[in-house]
Amino acid sequence: MVYLEEFELPSYEFECRFFGGQKRTCYDTFYPFDIFPEKDLEELSFEPITIFYGSNGSGKTTLINVIAEHLSASRDAAYNKSNFFDLYVAGCRARWQYGYQDSTVITSDDVFDYIFNVRNINDGVDVKRDDLLEEYLDLKHTHFQMRSLDDYEQLKKVNQARRQSGSQFVRKNLMKNIPEKSNGESALMYFTNKIQENQIYLLDEPENSLSAEYQQELLQFIEDSARFFNCQFIIATHSPFLLAAKHAKIYDLDAKPVVVKRWTELENVRRYFDFFMAHAEEF
Numbered sequence: 354m355v356y357l358e359e360f361e362l363p364s365y366e367f368e369c370r371f372f373g374g375q376k377r378t379c380y381d382t383f384y385p386f387d388i389f390p391e392k393d394l395e396e397l398s399f400e401p402i403t404i405f406y407g408s409n410g411s412g413k414t415t416l417i418n419v420i421a422e423h424l425s426a427s428r429d430a431a432y433n434k435s436n437f438f439d440l441y442v443a444g445c446r447a448r449w450q451y452g453y454q455d456s457t458v459i460t461s462d463d464v465f466d467y468i469f470n471v472r473n474i475n476d477g478v479d480v481k482r483d484d485l486l487e488e489y490l491d492l493k494h495t496h497f498q499m500r501s502l503d504d505y506e507q508l509k510k511v512n513q514a515r516r517q518s519g520s521q522f523v524r525k526n527l528m529k530n531i532p533e534k535s536n537g538e539s540a541l542m543y544f545t546n547k548i549q550e551n552q553i554y555l556l557d558e559p560e561n562s563l564s565a566e567y568q569q570e571l572l573q574f575i576e577d578s579a580r581f582f583n584c585q586f587i588i589a590t591h592s593p594f595l596l597a598a599k600h601a602k603i604y605d606l607d608a609k610p611v612v613v614k615r616w617t618e619l620e621n622v623r624r625y626f627d628f629f630m631a632h633a634e635e636f
Contacts, residue, residue: 392611459547
């Protein structure tokens with residue numbers, strides 16, 4: 354689903370007027386001004402999944418925060434805005450369709466805070482083996498049908514029960530309910546719990562803390578959420594796994610001017626390709 358259709362950054366003329374009106378010289382930065390004019394980037398259009406790709410310092414996180422602020426997106430972790438951030442956002446324009454319930458920005462800080470909280474849960478988690486075995490039997494023989502994103506975790510448990518024996522299910526879920534999850538498991542759980550249908554999500558480098566396996570699981574969840582549950586995603590990333598999202602529109606912020614590219618054309622992805630090709634015989 355495409356709710357946010359177009360977004361216009363402040364024009365070159367807007368930035369010129371801003372700098373022309375500055376009388377004080379006590380500021381050492383006017384962030385986020387003077388980032389995108391040299392990239393010839395003034396207007397963005399969006400698909401159900403749109404990705405901002407670029408190296409560190411390319412402006413992809415800035416774009417996420419500017420769009421999020423303009424949409425009044427909800428966020429958990431606080432972030433530091435510059436003195437001129439609100440003025441810059443006021444110079445932006447957006448065109449969207451109504452119908453989405455909310456917009457949310459998710460950053461690495463949100464995920465890290467969640468992981469920290471999981472690790473500090475009281476170690477005395479009361480899980481009974483008999484209760485889990487009873488749950489296993491119920492799941493294994495249920496006629497489950499997924500109806501919304503709220504059912505996603507339940508669907509995974511049903512599939513797990515159908516693939517495993519009772520003892521395997523009990524053992525795995527006993528471990529799953531104590532705070533011994535890996536960072537990757539906790540991070541993936543954060544995304545699957547947080548994302549709901551009919552919303553816009555702005556994700557800033559969601560691959561942090563995720564292994565290759567979990568990045569692929571997250572990508573599948575994002576693609577399913579966009580396709581079946583009317584979510585729109587705007588993602589800042591340089592992960593080749595996420596860049597491979599089906600039908601994603603990818604802006605290369607390292608290019609001047611900024612252009613839309615296929616994921617296989619991006620420098621970071623080509624570096625991975627060249628590296629593995631150089632070691633092909635070892636595989």
